Amino acid sequence: MSSLDSLFNPRSVILIGAAHTEIKLGGIVLKNLLKFGGKVYPVNPKYEELMGVKAYRSVAEIPGAADLAIIMRPAPEVPGILGELKGKTNAAIVVSSGFAEVGETELQSAVKEKGREFGIRLLGPNCMGLFNPGRKLDTFFISHERMKRPQRGNVAILSQSGAIMASLFEAVRASHIGISKAVGYGNAVDIDESDLFEYFLGDRETDVVVSYIESLGDGRKFVEKAQALSERKSLVILKAGKGTSGSAAAFSHTGRLAGRYEVFRSILKQFRLSEARDFDELMDATKALSYQGASRKSRTPRRAPAVGGNTGNRVCIITNGGGSGVLAADECMRQGLDVVRLSAERLDHLRGVFPNFYVLNNPLDLTAQVKDEDYSLVLNELRDDYDGFVVIALPNIPGITEKLGALMRAVKADLDKLMVFHIPTDGVSKKIISLLERSRIPVYPSPERAVKGLAALLQRRQNR
Amino acid sequence: MSSLDSLFNPRSVILIGAAHTEIKLGGIVLKNLLKFGGKVYPVNPKYEELMGVKAYRSVAEIPGAADLAIIMRPAPEVPGILGELKGKTNAAIVVSSGFAEVGETELQSAVKEKGREFGIRLLGPNCMGLFNPGRKLDTFFISHERMKRPQRGNVAILSQSGAIMASLFEAVRASHIGISKAVGYGNAVDIDESDLFEYFLGDRETDVVVSYIESLGDGRKFVEKAQALSERKSLVILKAGKGTSGSAAAFSHTGRLAGRYEVFRSILKQFRLSEARDFDELMDATKALSYQGASRKSRTPRRAPAVGGNTGNRVCIITNGGGSGVLAADECMRQGLDVVRLSAERLDHLRGVFPNFYVLNNPLDLTAQVKDEDYSLVLNELRDDYDGFVVIALPNIPGITEKLGALMRAVKADLDKLMVFHIPTDGVSKKIISLLERSRIPVYPSPERAVKGLAALLQRRQNR
Numbered sequence: 066m067s068s069l070d071s072l073f074n075p076r077s078v079i080l081i082g083a084a085h086t087e088i089k090l091g092g093i094v095l096k097n098l099l100k101f102g103g104k105v106y107p108v109n110p111k112y113e114e115l116m117g118v119k120a121y122r123s124v125a126e127i128p129g130a131a132d133l134a135i136i137m138r139p140a141p142e143v144p145g146i147l148g149e150l151k152g153k154t155n156a157a158i159v160v161s162s163g164f165a166e167v168g169e170t171e172l173q174s175a176v177k178e179k180g181r182e183f184g185i186r187l188l189g190p191n192c193m194g195l196f197n198p199g200r201k202l203d204t205f206f207i208s209h210e211r212m213k214r215p216q217r218g219n220v221a222i223l224s225q226s227g228a229i230m231a232s233l234f235e236a237v238r239a240s241h242i243g244i245s246k247a248v249g250y251g252n253a254v255d256i257d258e259s260d261l262f263e264y265f266l267g268d269r270e271t272d273v274v275v276s277y278i279e280s281l282g283d284g285r286k287f288v289e290k291a292q293a294l295s296e297r298k299s300l301v302i303l304k305a306g307k308g309t310s311g312s313a314a315a316f317s318h319t320g321r322l323a324g325r326y327e328v329f330r331s332i333l334k335q336f337r338l339s340e341a342r343d344f345d346e347l348m349d350a351t352k353a354l355s356y357q358g359a360s361r362k363s364r365t366p367r368r369a370p371a372v373g374g375n376t377g378n379r380v381c382i383i384t385n386g387g388g389s390g391v392l393a394a395d396e397c398m399r400q401g402l403d404v405v406r407l408s409a410e411r412l413d414h415l416r417g418v419f420p421n422f423y424v425l426n427n428p429l430d431l432t433a434q435v436k437d438e439d440y441s442l443v444l445n446e447l448r449d450d451y452d453g454f455v456v457i458a459l460p461n462i463p464g465i466t467e468k469l470g471a472l473m474r475a476v477k478a479d480l481d482k483l484m485v486f487h488i489p490t491d492g493v494s495k496k497i498i499s500l501l502e503r504s505r506i507p508v509y510p511s512p513e514r515a516v517k518g519l520a521a522l523l524q525r526r527q528n529r
Numbered sequence: 530m531s532s533l534d535s536l537f538n539p540r541s542v543i544l545i546g547a548a549h550t551e552i553k554l555g556g557i558v559l560k561n562l563l564k565f566g567g568k569v570y571p572v573n574p575k576y577e578e579l580m581g582v583k584a585y586r587s588v589a590e591i592p593g594a595a596d597l598a599i600i601m602r603p604a605p606e607v608p609g610i611l612g613e614l615k616g617k618t619n620a621a622i623v624v625s626s627g628f629a630e631v632g633e634t635e636l637q638s639a640v641k642e643k644g645r646e647f648g649i650r651l652l653g654p655n656c657m658g659l660f661n662p663g664r665k666l667d668t669f670f671i672s673h674e675r676m677k678r679p680q681r682g683n684v685a686i687l688s689q690s691g692a693i694m695a696s697l698f699e700a701v702r703a704s705h706i707g708i709s710k711a712v713g714y715g716n717a718v719d720i721d722e723s724d725l726f727e728y729f730l731g732d733r734e735t736d737v738v739v740s741y742i743e744s745l746g747d748g749r750k751f752v753e754k755a756q757a758l759s760e761r762k763s764l765v766i767l768k769a770g771k772g773t774s775g776s777a778a779a780f781s782h783t784g785r786l787a788g789r790y791e792v793f794r795s796i797l798k799q800f801r802l803s804e805a806r807d808f809d810e811l812m813d814a815t816k817a818l819s820y821q822g823a824s825r826k827s828r829t830p831r832r833a834p835a836v837g838g839n840t841g842n843r844v845c846i847i848t849n850g851g852g853s854g855v856l857a858a859d860e861c862m863r864q865g866l867d868v869v870r871l872s873a874e875r876l877d878h879l880r881g882v883f884p885n886f887y888v889l890n891n892p893l894d895l896t897a898q899v900k901d902e903d904y905s906l907v908l909n910e911l912r913d914d915y916d917g918f919v920v921i922a923l924p925n926i927p928g929i930t931e932k933l934g935a936l937m938r939a940v941k942a943d944l945d946k947l948m949v950f951h952i953p954t955d956g957v958s959k960k961i962i963s964l965l966e967r968s969r970i971p972v973y974p975s976p977e978r979a980v981k982g983l984a985a986l987l988q989r990r991q992n993r
Binding site: 162163166167207211212213224225226227228229231232235236238239277279305306307314315319343344345382384385386387388389390391392394395396398421422424426427428430432433459460461462463489490491511512513514 | 626627630631671675676677688689690691692693695696699700702703741743769770771778779783807808809846848849850851852853854855856858859860862885886888890891892894896897923924925926927953954955975976977978
C-alpha cells in the first residue's frame with residue numbers, strides 16, 4: 066500500500082488524543098471515526114474505553130501496526146509522538162495547530178524531520194484532515210450537526226484552509242454535486258498540493274479537483290503535476306493571498322509564503338490551468354464541470370462534430386428576456402467567448418417558424434411570448450453551429466412551465482453540446498431548476514454566473 | 530401636479546386595452562390596477578363592465594380627465610390613441626412593444642411627436658411600467674403569482690429591461706430590503722434615466738436608486754442628473770451592452786444605441802459615480818446601501834470621528850477562519866481598500882485579553898476557539914482606527930451562537946461605523962443571519978461579496 070493510499074484508504078487508524086466527550090475535539094473526531102468500517106485504536110492514557118471502544122494508554126500498547134495515525138495533541142508533543150509511531154504507521158495526519166502559523170518554525174521543522182526520519186508521510190500540521198465518504202472515513206473535528214457532509218460524488222476538494230473547506234462543503238451541497246474525497250492539508254510540511262494532484266490523477270472516483278491554495282511549495286513541481294492532472298481531469302484553482310495584506314494573512318494562517326501572485330497567475334495562464342478569481346467563480350466552474358464529468362462517462366457523441374466548428378469558443382445565448390441576454394453577452398466578452406451571429410441559412414429557417422417579434426440575433430430573444438418547445442427547436446436548429454449554449458428561462462411568464470425540464474433532458478441526451486442555464490431562484494422556478502439539475506444541466510442564479518460555468522466547460526474541453 | 534408626479538402618484542388611471550380575463554395581459558394589468566385606491570377607467574369597446582368595474586367603449590366616453598393613461602394596444606394604434614388622450618391626461622405609459630426594438634423607428638418617432646404635441650409625458654414604449662407600493666399602484670403585466678412583489682422600502686428601481694426588473698424583484702426580496710418605487714422605462718422615447726434621477730432626488734421615500742441602463746439618451750444630461758442625485762442619495766448603476774455583441778443585443782432590445790462602454794465607464798469614474806460590474810455586484814451594493822440608508826435616519830453619531838481617520842478606506846477584517854480572511858483581504862485589494870495594520874497600542878491591549886494563538890494581524894483571526902463576545906471586544910477596541918469592518922463568523926464551531934445577533938445589534942447601535950458580515954448560508958447559520966439582518970447589518974454568502982458591500986458603503990460616504 067503506497068503511503069498516500071494508506072492515508073486515503075486505511076484499513077486501520079490510530080487516534081492519539083481521543084476523548085470521551087464531544088465537548089472535546091478529540092471526542093468529535095473519535096465519534097466521526099467510529100462510522101468507519103476499519104479498525105480504530107483510540108489512544109488516551111486516562112481511559113480503558115472510549116465511546117464503547119477499547120482505548121490504549123499509549124501507542125506502544127497497540128498490537129501490531131496501523132495504516133494511518135491521527136495526532137490531536139498539543140504542538141510541542143508532536144515530535145515525540147512521531148517517535149512513538151515509528152514502525153507503527155507510515156502515514157499521519159497532524160491536526161494540531163501551533164506551528165509555523167504562530168511563528169513556531171523550529172517546532173515545525175522538527176516535525177518534518179521526524180516524519181522523514183521515521184518514514185511517516187505527514188498531512189498537516191494545522192489541518193482539517195480527511196473525508197472519504199466511499200470508505201466512511203471522516204477525521205474532521207467538526208460534528209455533522211455543525212457541518213453537514215455532502216453526498217458522495219465526483220469532486221475532490223483540496224484545501225489548505227479548514228474554514229474554506231467548511232464553506233466549500235456547504236456550496237457543494239447547494240450545487241447538488243458530491244465529494245469523492247476532501248483533504249485539508251494546512252501547513253503542508255510534507256504532503257502538498259502537488260502530491261495530492263498526483264494522487265488524484267489516479268483516483269477513479271474523481272472527475273474534478275478543486276484546489277484552494279494559500280501558499281505554494283515547489284513551484285516547478287506544482288506546474289508539472291497540475292498540468293498532468295489537467296490533461297486527464299478538471300482542475301480548478303483558487304489562489305488566495307494575492308496582495309500584500311492577503312499574503313501576510315496567508316502567511317500567518319499557514320506559515321508558508323504566498324509568493325507573488327502575478328507570477329503565479331501568469332504561470333497558470335501560460336500552462337492553460339484554470340483559475341477562479343473568487344469563491345463564487347470557483348463553485349460556478351466546479352458545478353458545471355462536475356455535472357459534465359458525471360454525464361460524460363455514460364455517453365458517447367451521437368453526431369459528428371459541428372461543421373466548421375473547432376472545439377472553440379462559439380457561444381449562442383438563447384433567452385426570453387432581453388436584458389438578461391445582454392448581461393450574458395457582456396460576460397461572454399469578459400470571458401473571451403465569441404457570441405457569433407446566426408448563419409443566414411439558420412436565420413431563414415427560424416424566421417419561417419417563429420413569430421416576427423422574436424429577435425433572431427445572438428442573443429436570440431424569444432421574448433415573453435416564448436413557449437417551452439421554442440427552446441428545443443432553437444437548440445436543435447443551431448446545434449452544429451456553436452460550441453456551447455447559455456439558455457435563459459425567466460419563469461415569470463405563462464409559456465415557461467415544468468415541461469421545460471423534460472424537454473431539456475431530451476435535448477441534452479441527444480445534443481452532446483455544452484449547455485448551461487440561468488433561471489432566477491424564485492418560488493415559481495424551484496421545480497424547473499430541480500428537474501434540469503437532475504438531468505445534470507447546471508442552473509445559475511445570474512446570467513453572468515451561467516456564462517462563467519460555460520466558460521469553465523469550454524476551457525476544459527480545449528485542454529483535453 | 531407635475532407630469533412625473535402624475536405618473537408616480539396618480540389619483541385616476543385610464544387603461545386602454547383592458548381585458549376581462551387574466552389570460553390576456555390587459556386583464557392582468559386590470560386586476561393589478563384594481564388594488565389601487567384611486568379611480569380606474571378600463572377601456573374596451575366590447576365590454577360594459579370588466580372585473581366588476583364599469584368599462585368604457587372609448588377614451589372619449591370617459592367623463593373628465595385622468596392623471597395617467599396606460600396603453601396596451603398594438604403598436605400601430607398607439608399614435609391614434611395618443612390623439613384620443615389629448616386633454617384627457619398629461620402622462621401615459623406605453624406598454625406595447627413593436628417599435629424601434631424591431632426596426633419600427635418611424636412608428637416610434639410618431640409616438641414621440643404625438644406625446645410632445647399633445648403635452649403628454651410618455652413612459653416607454655416597450656416597457657414594464659410602474660410599481661408604487663405606497664399607493665398600491667401596480668401597472669405590471671405579470672401576475673403576483675408569477676412575480677412576487679417586494680415589500681415597501683427605500684430602494685427605487687429604474688430598469689430599461691422588464692426581465693431585469695423581475696430578477697431585481699426576486700433579489701430584493703432575498704436581501705430583505707424593500708422598494709419605494711419601480712419603473713420599467715423601456716425604449717425611453719421621452720422619460721429617460723436622467724428624468725427619473727431628477728424625480729428621485731426629490732422622492733422622500735427613496736434612499737437608494739438602482740439603475741439598469743442599456744442605452745443612454747443625452748450623455749451630458751445623464752452626468753448632470755446622476756451627479757446631483759449621488760450627492761444626496763445612493764445611486765448604483767449597472768450598464769449593460771458593454772461589448773460588441775452586448776451592444777447589438779441592447780440595440781435590438783430597446784432600439785437605442787448602447788454607446789461605447791469604455792467612454793461611459795471613464796465618465797462614471799471621473800464623476801465618482803458608482804458602477805456595478807454585474808448583477809450580483811449591483812445587488813450586493815444595493816443591500817448594504819439600503820440597510821445603511823434605513824438606519825441612517827434614526828441615528829446620530831455618538832462619538833467623534835476616528836483619531837487620524839479621514840473618511841477613508843481603512844478596513845479591518847475580523848474572522849474566525851484564516852482562509853476566509855485571506856479571500857476578504859484579496860477582495861479589499863481589488864476594491865482599493867486599505868487593510869491597515871493594527872496600531873501598537875491596540876495590539877498590546879488585545880494581547881492582554883486574548884489567548885496567544887489568536888492571530889492579531891489584519892485580518893484578525895480569532896480562530897476556531899472564538900467566542901461570540903470576542904467580536905464585540907475587538908470591534909469596540911478598534912472602532913476609532915478603521916472606517917469599516919468586514920466581520921466573518923463561520924458558524925461551524927461551538928463558540929458561534931445566536932447570541933452573536935444580540936451582541937452585534939448592541940455594537941451597531943453604539944458604534945456608528947460601517948460593518949458588513951460574511952456568514953455562509955447553511956442550516957446552522959440561518960437564525961444568526963436573520964437576527965443580524967433584522968438589526969440592518971448586511972450578511973453576504975462569500976467573503977468577497979461582503980467586501981463589495983462594504984466598498985459600496987465607503988464610496989457612498991466619500992461622495993457625501
